[in-house]
Amino acid sequence: MLMQKSLLYKLLKLRNRACGLVAGALLCVPGYIMAEIEYSSIAENAVIMYDAPSLRADKLYVASLYLPVEVVVNVDGWAKVRDSSGSLAWVEKKALSQQRYVVVTVPLADIHQSADMNSTLVFQAEENIVMEWLDSDAKGWVKVRHSDGQTGYVKVNQVWGS
Known part of the structure; x- marks a missing residue:
């Protein structure tokens, strides 16, 4: 025992x-x-995106003001970022802003008065429209502001950058 x-x-x-x-x-x-994923946005108009962290690297494309990007890597003065299409590029950190934006990824996103599918539809935004990210306090929803000033809530699966 x-x-x-x-x-x-x-x-x-x-x-x-x-x-x-x-x-x-x-x-x-x-x-x-x-x-936590680190999102930023392009702070200037016509920012050149490179294939390496150098002004002498190959130029890939030009990014527009407010384009939301996900910061993947940070190095001296440079950030490797991903855009909504999944493309990776290097950008000078001075061309980035901490102000967040989202881009519509569906043909037509519904923006509601509150974080509820049954709430009033405030407006609709077409694919590739960029809106200012205001908050993500409601699960599955993002509060956004359109450039014309209208605000509302959009489902998180209709935008990228949140």
Whole structure:
């Protein structure tokens, strides 16, 4: 009987140690998985996007004012960014703004008065229209402002950059 208790004690101790290791490892994982995506926007009109972090690198395309981008890598004076199409490019950090914008990714996005499908439809925005990101306080919705001043809520799956 004493031998069984001793064996049981050892097994429980091993199980607790294993659970502690697994729990500790899992505590490290969410910080990596849930790392917040850093969005910025283009702060100037006609910003050149490069294939490497250098003014001597090949020019890929020209980005317009307010284009939302996801910052993927930061290096001295440069940021590697991704746009809504998934394209990667390098841009000078001085051409970026912390002001956030979103771009419509569906043919026609519905912008509602509140974060509710049954609320009043304020306006609709066509694909590729850029709107100022105001807040993401309602799950599944983004509060936006159109360049003409109208504000409302759009479903998060209708825009990119939120």
